[in-house]
Amino acid sequence: MNKKVPRRQFITGACKLLAAGLAAPLGSLVVQGNRSLAASGEKSWPEIWDGKQWGFVVDTHKCIGCGRCVKACKQENKVPMDDEVYRTWVERYVETSDGVSIDSPNGGLNFPPLEEGGEKQFFAPKLCNQCEKPPCVQVCPVGATYRTGDGVILVDEKRCVGCRYCIQACPYGARFLHPETHVADKCTWCYHRVLRGMKPACVTVCPAGARKFGNLGDHNSEVAEIIETNRVRGLKPEKGTKPRVFYVGLDEVVM
Amino acid sequence: MGFVYPNEVEINWGLFIVLYPYLTGLVAGAFIVSSLYHVFGVSKLKPVSRLALISALALLLVAPLALISHLGQPLRALNLMWTPNPTSAMAGFGYIYSFYLIIVLLEIWFMYRKDLVEFAATREGWTGKLYNILTLGAKDISPAALHTDHKVVSALAIIGIPSAAFLHGYVGFIFGAIKANSWWSTPLMPVIFLLSAIVSGVALLIVVYAVTCWLRKVKIDFDCLMTMNKYLLIFLILAFVLEILEVIHMAYEAEEEWPAVKGLITQVIPFSYFVVQLGQMVMAMFLLFMATFKRIPAKIRQIMTIVSGASILTSVLAMRFNVVVGGQLISKSSSGYTRFHWPLWHEGVIPTIGFLILPFVILFVLVRVLPPWMDGGAAVSVTKRRGAFVPKPVPVRGKLSPAEPTGGELWERFVVAVGRNLSRLGLRGVWREE
Structure with a gap:
């Protein structure tokens, strides 16, 4: 049988056939994608992302630990109120002569009053850091979690298999398995609101102005100005994740 | 105790994820024992060479069940193979596992081909038909064909060693490459996993061999x-x-x-x-x-x-x-x-024990279909021979016989075996008429 078709001819033929077989569906996908965007008259994603790099600033001096952000977040993003899963939470640090005590009961939804005696006390709100080098995106086996062009990490809940590798990989404990959808879930900086020109729910409800959100690419934005004129730092810089949440007045004990 | 992030209250990888590296570890270890016989020529391991491979298959079949039942969306499990993310340490799992399963199945088939053909000819009724199907139509058991079988088995065993090592070392990497976890994150993790895998596999064979000998009333x-x-x-x-x-x-x-x-x-x-x-x-x-x-x-x-x-x-x-x-x-x-918190049902202790017993149920069935006993009369079923056949105790007690290879000899044999098989195997198959 090998004698009838020369090997070289057979291989080139097979390669051509394979290439054609792959090109046809891929090509149609691209065409279809462009067509659906064009037909709806909407901007394409690169146009929407153009010139935008979202960033977040937390001023720990200003946070009063009221927990409104935690509640607003749960309501806005359909995170079950009673389950111990949080897209954002607030930690309370009390330093005494005995050391530091940290707590975040119910994610800081409703802190009980402090006892007397703390020498140094403050709150540290936490949320997804939307890292520039996100380990969660790196480890997702199916590519269900990805980084958008304007710097937000999202989860495709129709693709996520619920293996929870991303939860293990996140150094900040920002991810969880959603108790109802059984897929990975996390803070998106309320991407659905951001796309409509609004601010994340937690930023909107914060009565103290401890949470700021804006475009780092625009030097006139509030967040860019704070970062350029204050001493700020991200969490766990040693992990090399390059977080995009910048903390003003962050104490060393906050991990 | 102390402070944990609010999202850390629940343990995300529970007992099923404990099971997976345990089961694949046993597989890798058992496979390496069978390869010690087939590739390195450690002839003293002959009595367990087939049993090792059959046990590896039984465990290999159960291992992914634990993983899939752990998923939040088990029906999407195959997404790992359709849309793998090249940067994920986990994405290769489906391919590596499948590749290894194919190697094990092929090796077992080539190893048992002669027996399958004989069973197909001698057994009556549906068992005969079953063996007939299992032969896949390759019924040539001439010395030349059997010789080819033997070479294919050694070649597969050679390919199987790095595959088994990779299957399990890779699981270690999945943990070892997580910088967020200080107890996992170490480059030693794949090596530690691999060594503990070999250890557990050999231990399993010791126990399974002893128990089967005891059940069959055969001297160890x-x-x-x-x-x-x-x-x-x-x-x-x-x-x-x-x-x-x-x-x-x-x-x-x-x-x-x-x-x-x-x-x-x-x-x-x-x-x-x-x-x-x-x-x-x-x-x-x-x-x-x-x-x-x-x-x-x-x-x-x-x-x-x-x-x-x-x-x-x-x-x-x-x-x-x-x-x-x-x-x-x-x-x-x-x-x-x-x-x-030790859960009882949902990813809990009871299904975990079930997953630990299941491989032995499968093994029990497999040894009836493909008898791995090497102490004569491979085709005789367990029930028939109970108490009937007791081989003589082996006279040499622990003395190293001259046939026992040293480390250097082992390595030499390995290199020679690899070279010989890779050059000779080519595309010659069992179906080839010689």
Whole structure:
């Protein structure tokens, strides 16, 4: 049988056939994608992302630990109120002569009053850091979690298999398995609101102005100005994740 | 204890994820024992060479079940193969597993082809038909064809060694490459996983071989058992050294994560770490070493080896637990520890025990279809021969016979075998008429 078709001819033929077989569906996908965007008259994603790099600033001096952000977040993003899963939470640090005590009961939804005696006390709100080098995106086996062009990490809940590798990989404990959808879930900086020109729910409800959100690419934005004129730092810089949440007045004990 | 991030209250990788590396570890170890016979020519392991491979298959079939039932969306499991993310350490899982399964199935088929053809010819009714289907129509059992079978088996065993090593070392990498977890993140992890895998696989074979001999009322081949003893002891020492080295290194460097790790092993999981995992390793090393002394009666040496095997099986299971669950108990805030609540049903103790028993149910069925016994009359079923056939005890008691290969010889044989098989195998198949 090998004698009838020369090997070289057979291989080139097979390669051509394979290439054609792959090109046809891929090509149609691209065409279809462009067509659906064009037909709806909407901007394409690169146009929407153009010139935008979202960033977040937390001023720990200003946070009063009221927990409104935690509640607003749960309501806005359909995170079950009673389950111990949080897209954002607030930690309370009390330093005494005995050391530091940290707590975040119910994610800081409703802190009980402090006892007397703390020498140094403050709150540290936490949320997804939307890292520039996100380990969660790196480890997702199916590519269900990805980084958008304007710097937000999202989860495709129709693709996520619920293996929870991303939860293990996140150094900040920002991810969880959603108790109802059984897929990975996390803070998106309320991407659905951001796309409509609004601010994340937690930023909107914060009565103290401890949470700021804006475009780092625009030097006139509030967040860019704070970062350029204050001493700020991200969490766990040693992990090399390059977080995009910048903390003003962050104490060393906050991990 | 202390402070944990609010999202860390639940342990995300529970008992099923403890099971997976345990089961694949047993597979990799059992496979390597069968390869010691088929590739390295350790002829004393002949009595367990087939049993090893059949046990590997039984465990290999169950391993992914634990993983898939752990998924939040089990029906999407195959997404790992359709849309793999090239940067994910986990994405290769489906391919590596499938590749390895194919190698094992092929090796078993080529190894049993002669038996299958004979069974198909001699058995009546539906069993005959079943064997007929299993032959896949390849019924040539001429000496030339059998010779080819034999070469294919050795070639597959050669390919299988790096595959088995990769299958399990890779699982270690999935944990070892997570920088967010201080107890997991070490480049030693794949090596530690691989060595503990080999250790658990050899231990499993010791126990399975002893139990099947006891059930079949057949005398245990003492030389075979002592050979397994020797390999178990060697790999156990290596595994122990590396496991200890990792912790000593961490303690000596005493970087910022050390207090959290120290708290984990001394306060959170001290019993399962120091007693069940390390303590049993030390005990088994002692017993296995003692069992090499020829002054001790053979019966005692045999018992020492089997007890060591059984205790290593629980030690490695504890090791998997201490790594997988233990690592998650340390809060990523380094300020406290999560509590592990032993669930009963949902990913709990009862289905976990089920997954541990299932491979042996499959093994029970498999040994009836494909009898792995090498002590004569391979085709005789278990029930027929119970109490009927007792082979003579092996006369040589623990003495190293001249046939026993040294390390250098083993390596030489390996290189020669690889070269010979790779050059000769080519595309010659069993169907080729010679």
